[in-house]
Amino acid sequence: MSKTTKTKPIRIVAMGKYLPQAMSSEALEKKHSLPAGWAMKYSGVQNRHVASQESNGWMGARAAEEALQKAGMTLHDIDMLISGGGTYDYPIPNQASVIKAEMKDGNACHTPAIDIDSTCLSFVTALDFAAKILDGKAYKNILIVSSEIASKGINPTNWETLTLFGDGAAATVVSYAPEQASCYIKGMQRTYSEGVYHTLIEGGGNRKFFKDYPYDPELHSFQMKGKQLLKLTKRLLPDFMEVFFADTDYALATVDAIVPHQASKLGAALFQRLFDFASGQVKTTLAHYGNCIAASIPLTLMAAIDEGSIQRGDICLLAGTSAGFAIGGVLLRY
């Protein structure tokens, strides 16, 4: 007997990415006088990419153009452009407008450009919303772009975040495709406010406005209470997954692929310990890209597709945790 809530004929048609210049942990350790091997040992990151001249908008536009080209589309075929990310070029206008303006055909198309922000889960939320909005009529194709520059908001004296984070952009064309086997099965998010400030950039918004709080690497950099986050995740994740799968025909242990947010080495270890996944079931790019905020999940999905470890027909769970504190996931047949 099928328990599944009705699936929807939604298909990830194509993906693109842009990665700025690579920086090995060896080079990073030398640059900031860290002990050799520290990054890999504590963050599990061997290499990350770091933007120099690139902006969020420019990287996102390059990723978007690659995705469109692979999909055999142009921006004219896209009914909505969603930026799903936690970092941005300007406080105003919204990031999607900047990405669109940086794209070929950006001026010629009047595609609505909208931001969705649930920090690290922004891509998952955007995909969930896109799947709900796509109807094959007014909305046939939606382009989701997650372009993140984490490196600017990093305090170099905080080795944990310095070695963990990376920059990069991923773009995804999602379409209403009733003639295909691909489908959207379910999406769910929960925000647990007890952890609201476990992940924080304290300065730079209205609370500690820049006028009154000049630049201070503590105040204007990413702060992460790693231990508390792990504790919260450990307590809340099993229940989330139980509820998530309860009304579906699937189980966490038997889905073909899990694409988690690449939060941290300890996060990945906790995830494995909690659920005892089969070898190869959980996809990872942490060692190669670091934690790229909302771009991590689509970059990891794209890497798994490109290497053939996720194939058409596979049941995939894209899931993770985010600042706020939230857990979220989308289940789909790729």
Next chain:
Amino acid sequence: MSKTTKTKPIRIVAMGKYLPQAMSSEALEKKHSLPAGWAMKYSGVQNRHVASQESNGWMGARAAEEALQKAGMTLHDIDMLISGGGTYDYPIPNQASVIKAEMKDGNACHTPAIDIDSTCLSFVTALDFAAKILDGKAYKNILIVSSEIASKGINPTNWETLTLFGDGAAATVVSYAPEQASCYIKGMQRTYSEGVYHTLIEGGGNRKFFKDYPYDPELHSFQMKGKQLLKLTKRLLPDFMEVFFADTDYALATVDAIVPHQASKLGAALFQRLFDFASGQVKTTLAHYGNCIAASIPLTLMAAIDEGSIQRGDICLLAGTSAGFAIGGVLLRY
């Protein structure tokens, strides 16, 4: 013959607001040594509200609690909390998470908390998305909160923005309500990238990061190319409205109420000149609240409902322009 695309049984159940302390134009002119009468003459604003100790999150939470109380609901009844705004307390976490954490029951409920940002159109976009997502099953009630503090990002030497903007929060409970006559008819947005930087806060994001660009009232304040914006609007708005109404049973000239973004005095005059609306058809709060970014449309809708000039059954168009540059609207039967 009905041309209308299928309507959806969506109802704005209740609204709430929070306005910080009022500041008359007289007081503002005195404080900043402006000529008496300048504000009303050039901005059309007699009074605005200015946050002092209040934060975006706190104001949003108070507005949300009023809306919930009027709806006879608590946060436990809400399936998603959307923050639809252009200003924020912190770069991370997202604003919806902060609003939720500031609410009574914030810790007890695990309501997903998601930001939608299309700057001044954020409420309209959030309402459009909410209408599409509400299904009477997983999503019965969605709470949209637009809480804006514009006053921090204002350059006091720029009289035009100094006198125009105001702070405030509005909250809206939107529900799937098949037993009611209320319905969602249509939503549409177009982003015209030629105007992407006509409205801009240049500093404070990754492009001109704090670390490299110390506070400068020019760089970290709201800049508006008023003339270019009016020119673009004049050229693009008539076509937008024609396309918007083409496949509906309604016409701009005969809808019961138009709730526009309270962009500026000249914007309002242009809107009237372009379409020659009937007296009372277009709602305004510009003189009382100023331009409250994304909170302007819901605050104006709420004022019209409270004074009885919008009543149940009325066909209402909520529409406006935003940074990016975009035009957007939602048509509904209240």
